[in-house]
Amino acid sequence: MGIPYVPILGLVGTDLLKRRDDMVIAADPFDGKTLSVVARALRPDVAVFHAQKADREGNVSCGYEAEVVMLAEAAKHVIITAEKIVDKITAKTAEGAFIPSILVNAVVHTPFGSHPAGCSGLYAPDKDQMREYVLACRDNTTFAHYLQDHVHAVPSHEAYVERFVPALWRNPI
Amino acid sequence: MNFSYNDGELMAILLSREVRNGEISACGALSQIPAAGLLLAQALHAPDAELIILNSVFTPFTTSKSFHYLAQRGDLGLFFVSGVQIDQYGNYNLHQIGANPDKPNMRFPGGYGGGMIYYAAQRSIIFRTEHTRRSLVEKVDFISAAGSTPPDVLRRGQPSKVVTPKANFRFDSQKARLILDTIHRGLDYEDIRECTGFELGVTAAPPTPEPSEEELTCLREVVKEKMIATNTYADWARKTLGNALHV
Numbered sequence: 001m002g003i004p005y006v007p008i009l010g011l012v013g014t015d016l017l018k019r020r021d022d023m024v025i026a027a028d029p030f031d032g033k034t035l036s037v038v039a040r041a042l043r044p045d046v047a048v049f050h051a052q053k054a055d056r057e058g059n060v061s062c063g064y065e066a067e068v069v070m071l072a073e074a075a076k077h078v079i080i081t082a083e084k085i086v087d088k089i090t091a092k093t094a095e096g097a098f099i100p101s102i103l104v105n106a107v108v109h110t111p112f113g114s115h116p117a118g119c120s121g122l123y124a125p126d127k128d129q130m131r132e133y134v135l136a137c138r139d140n141t142t143f144a145h146y147l148q149d150h151v152h153a154v155p156s157h158e159a160y161v162e163r164f165v166p167a168l169w170r171n172p173i
Numbered sequence: 174m175n176f177s178y179n180d181g182e183l184m185a186i187l188l189s190r191e192v193r194n195g196e197i198s199a200c201g202a203l204s205q206i207p208a209a210g211l212l213l214a215q216a217l218h219a220p221d222a223e224l225i226i227l228n229s230v231f232t233p234f235t236t237s238k239s240f241h242y243l244a245q246r247g248d249l250g251l252f253f254v255s256g257v258q259i260d261q262y263g264n265y266n267l268h269q270i271g272a273n274p275d276k277p278n279m280r281f282p283g284g285y286g287g288g289m290i291y292y293a294a295q296r297s298i299i300f301r302t303e304h305t306r307r308s309l310v311e312k313v314d315f316i317s318a319a320g321s322t323p324p325d326v327l328r329r330g331q332p333s334k335v336v337t338p339k340a341n342f343r344f345d346s347q348k349a350r351l352i353l354d355t356i357h358r359g360l361d362y363e364d365i366r367e368c369t370g371f372e373l374g375v376t377a378a379p380p381t382p383e384p385s386e387e388e389l390t391c392l393r394e395v396v397k398e399k400m401i402a403t404n405t406y407a408d409w410a411r412k413t414l415g416n417a418l419h420v
Contacts, residue, residue, distance in 0.1 A: 009245050010289035012326045013264075013319030015274065028327075036327040067238070 001041060001074045008037040047075035050113045051099075052121060053089060054082035058101035061094035063121045072103045081110035083122060095121075110157055112165045123169055176389055177417040180338035181409075183357065184300060185209035185392060186384045187336050188253060191298055192219045196250030199225035199240070199294075201286070205406035206300055207253035209414065212396045212405075217388065225249075229405040241286055244293040247329040252294035254287050258313040259299055261351050261371035263320020263332040263344050265291075266313035274315060284317035291318035296333035304337035306370040321349040340365050341381055350374060355381035 011017050012025060017037065028034040049071065051062040060080050062068050072078045080099070085107070091098045113119070116129035136146035154160045161170065178186075188210030192198045198214070200207035204226070211224045211231075225232050225240060234240050243249060256265025267284045269277035291297050301308055320332050335342040335351055339360055342351040352374035356365055362377055393415035400410035 008289065009327055009329070010292035010318070012292070012322045012328075013316060014284075014288055015268070015316045016284070016288060019274075025326075033325055034327050035323070035325045 001070065003041050005038050005040050008039055011037045042074055044071070044075040046077045046079060047071045048079045048081065050081045050083075050110070050119065052082070052095070052119065053084045053086050054080050054104075054107040055086055055089045055101075056107075057088075058104035058107050059089040059094075060099040060101075060104060060107070061089045061096065062099060063096035069097050069099055072099045077105045078103055079106045079108065080104055081108045081113040083111055083113065083119060085109050112161045112169070113157070115161070115165050126164075126166065126169075129164060176384065176386065178384055178389060179413060179417055180302065181206055181209075181413040182389065182392055182417075183384060184302070184336055184338060185213060185396075185414075186388045187341065187381070188298065188300060189213035189217065189388070189392075191251060191296070191334065192222050193250060194219040195221050196295075197223040197225065197243070197248055198251040198253075199227070199244075199249055200253040201227050201290075204253060204255070204300075205409040205413075206302070208406055209392065209396055209400065209410065210253070212399055213388065213392050216391050216395045216399075226405060230403045231405065237286065241289060244286075244290045247293065247295070249290070249294040250296065251333075252290050252297045253300055254291060254297055254318075255300050256313075256317065257281055258308060258310050259301060259335055259351075260310050260313045260320075261374075262312075262349060263299075263335075263351055264313050264316045265299055265318055265320075266315045267317040268315040270314050272314065277314070287318050291332070292322070292328045293330065295330040297330065298333050299335045301335065301337050304339040305368050308370075309335075309337070309368075310370040320344065320351075321346070339368065340378070345374070348374075353378045355379055357381045358383055 011023070012035070017023055022040040023037050025035050026038040028036065049068050051060045053061040058080070060082070089098070112123070116126040116133060118125040133146065136142045150164065154163065184206045188207050192211060192214030198211055200211060208226045208229065211226060215222050215224055227237065227240065232240070244252070254265065256267050257270065258266040267281055267287065269281060270279045271277035322328050331346055332344040334344065334354070338357065340356050341354040343354040345352050351371070353365060356362065356378050358380065366373060397410045397414040401407045
């Protein structure tokens with residue numbers, strides 16, 4: 001995107017605004033008096049997100065809303081994790097949002113990469129695992145345990161899938 | 174007339190009465206009661222109302238961005254929203270509960286588009302299925318969207334009402350406060366005072382006009398059928414509409 005900031009309708013008077021130093025209330029530069037929130041544009045060093053499909057050149061088909069396109073357009077580096085690697089994706093064959101390879105630096109083949117959250121059109125959120133995560137978030141000790149079990153002690157993504165994704169999802173009958 | 178109905182049916186009917194013919198009215202995610210209210214209004218008094226029920230077949234948009242742009246232009250007449258807490262100033266909280274904002278007791282997913290739509294829609298109506306001192310509070314623990322803003326702030330609309338299973342409140346924009354408007358069947362002023370965490374702003378309030386036979390029948394037949402056929406909160410419709418025992 002590359003713009004310096006964006007004006008926003010709303011958010012004035014919220015506690016969200018109090019907790020953000022990248023959003024301020026400013027006067028409309030044209031009439032000099034109407035106030036609205038202005039947010040500094042994000043310029044992420046790296047954007048990582050999950051998609052349903054990618055090809056070997058880095059063209060991406062993302063079966064949900066177009067916000068990810070904006071994210072890819074704003075970031076300096078873009079890494080895509082994808083459920084499936086296919087031969088060729090074009091703007092015409094993409095299902096949902098299309099991200100052209102010129103914006104993408106790396107694609108990682110990552111089946112069940114959204115787990116325990118869901119991946120639109122492929123699998124729903126894993127409610128049991130989500131519940132475990134939410135309970136673990138209640139304090140730092142339980143969260144540290146969760147992180148140890150689900151991240152640090154897991155040698156690879158394959159091992160994660162083997163251990164935490166329900167067997168029936170991996171090998172449907 | 175003395176019909177029996179459950180809270181979900183009552184609230185859907187009360188919300189439907191707020192929909193104006195010819196306007197664009199919308200509700201967001203997890204909004205089964207407003208969704209039923211919107212469809213009921215369209216079936217009864219607002220045949221030319223444009224309805225937007227997000228995450229259902231009743232939306233012309235494929236992205237929420239397009240919906241947000243419509244709201245930002247000021248084209249959205251009515252928006253239904255809910256909050257974990259609602260306070261006397263018309264602020265609602267969808268973020269977190271707890272006196273210390275840095276150490277909340279409970280966190281919620283947040284406000285999503287509400288922090289914009291609450292300022293953009295001509296009228297916003299807050300619905301809340303729990304009417305207690307913990308949901309209707311003097312001051313919310315976290316303001317996700319503010320009921321009022323200073324006059325110089327860009328804002329296209331205002332809160333209009335709060336609807337619960339016990340009463341309706343209206344938003345007085347002069348005082349920037351909620352005022353008890355009407356009291357639902359079977360309850361009196363004292364009951365409402367007891368279960369509301371803030372001053373009611375009046376010393377008495379008239380009864381809420383009761384659901385009519387026409388409204389109830391249409392909700393239980395036409396609307397229920399439509400929700401099931403279009404898979405719009407179908408499970409909720411099956412369980413709630415036409416089942417007076419369901420609370």
